Amino acid sequence: MSLITVENISAGYGAGAVLRDVSLAVEPGEIVTIVGPNGSGKTTLLRALIGAVRPASGRIIRRPGLRIGYVPQKLHIDPTLPITVARFLRLPGGAPREAGARALERAGVPDLSARQMSSLSGGQTQRVLLARALMGDPELLLLDEATQGLDQPGSAAFYRQIEEVRRDTGCAVLMISHELHVVMSASDRVICLNGHVCCEGAPEIVSAAPEYRALFGTGTGGALALYRHEHDHAHDGGCDHAHSHGDTEAAE
Template sequence: MLISSQALSVKFGHNTILDRVNISVSRGEIVTIVGPNGSGKSTLLKTLIGAVSPTSGQVIRSADLKIGYVPQRLHIDETLPMTVNRFLTLPQRHSKEAIRQALARAGVAGMEKQQVMSLSGGQLQRVLLARALLEEPSLLLLDEATQGLDQRGTVDFYQQIDAIRQETGCAVMMVSHDLHVVMRRTDRVICLNGHICCEGVPETVSQSPEYKSLFGLDDDDVLGVYRHQDSSHYIHRGSLNAG
């Protein structure tokens, strides 16, 4: 087990964001967190990495845990000239070879001299992914990393994540609202709405009453998620608000 939580609760003032959440991530698996806007998905990831302190409960991390984190978005001063290479050496320096390998794994090889502010949304997300990979993580956390990408870009990004998992053996936990893609790109799904509503392998979760009720899906919507084996042809019938 790389990381787990036991009865994890988080309150902001009088508002309970997470209520007695028990999760675990094993080495090499991909776990996807889905849930409506305001369900506590991002808070859960921030609590796991230590950016948010739990009100009660605990997070248990393996001694050799190394986390790579890809945020939902990154605000960069548009007037600040910075190359991708320079961006990837902050806050600590990395060798040229390490940067080259990280960019190649993230699917944006050869972009070291590109200005960060000239990157497209998809390119920037991949550079952020490369930055996370520089830490040689045993656990890769992605918080709505495909937000703002079109469907083709989203499918390509998740394929890249799967390839990275297979190549490096790292575990992946990702927050997503792309139901039409992640249900084919994950080992386990956790439905979160302040508490865990249901979890399990995608095929089981997609048929659960809790899942259908949470996202307002009917049987035709669920079938749309699985209709095509080729992820480039998935029908987007159900999607969630980011949050």
């Protein structure tokens, strides 16, 4: 069965619905990326998946006993707080030191154990957050724009590490990303979200979809323009060639 299945959920904050009739599923071992403009509900969806937001309607079905790891956008730590990476990884559950060392190695930063959290660069902090998410040996890893604020080489290195984690552990990955080059190189499937699922499918199919282009057709930076310039002539068609969720197919 699917690791997690979302069936027609609507969710938001207060009286406003950010997500409307959203359906999707994540299968074992796949990397799925969610793209969408600001305010499209990407983070709300991930928060619903981890139980931090309760859907107003619909339901979320998790495989029994599903282990989920979560990597947030960023972590704010008081710079005056003296806490090492090793100690941070042991909070709050008191995991053994050896487990932290293994997680840091898997995250690609085995030499950070004794460093103070406040002394880490942005990229190192995200690797430590990845290590923390891996401590529980997750079957599903959720990443909420985990490379926000990193430069392009740092982002590329981080997502290469995610691919290695998937290869080595077999875990599935569901990530939010605004970097098209990452989406195209690292994803098995892309879901375009704008309050509802606009389109879904293989990266090259979604990138050619009219709904996708309506959202990202201009002003989205060099990576998107470069990708379209190099590849569009090879991919015709749109969401009708991708997976759809009934009425959620219609563009806003």
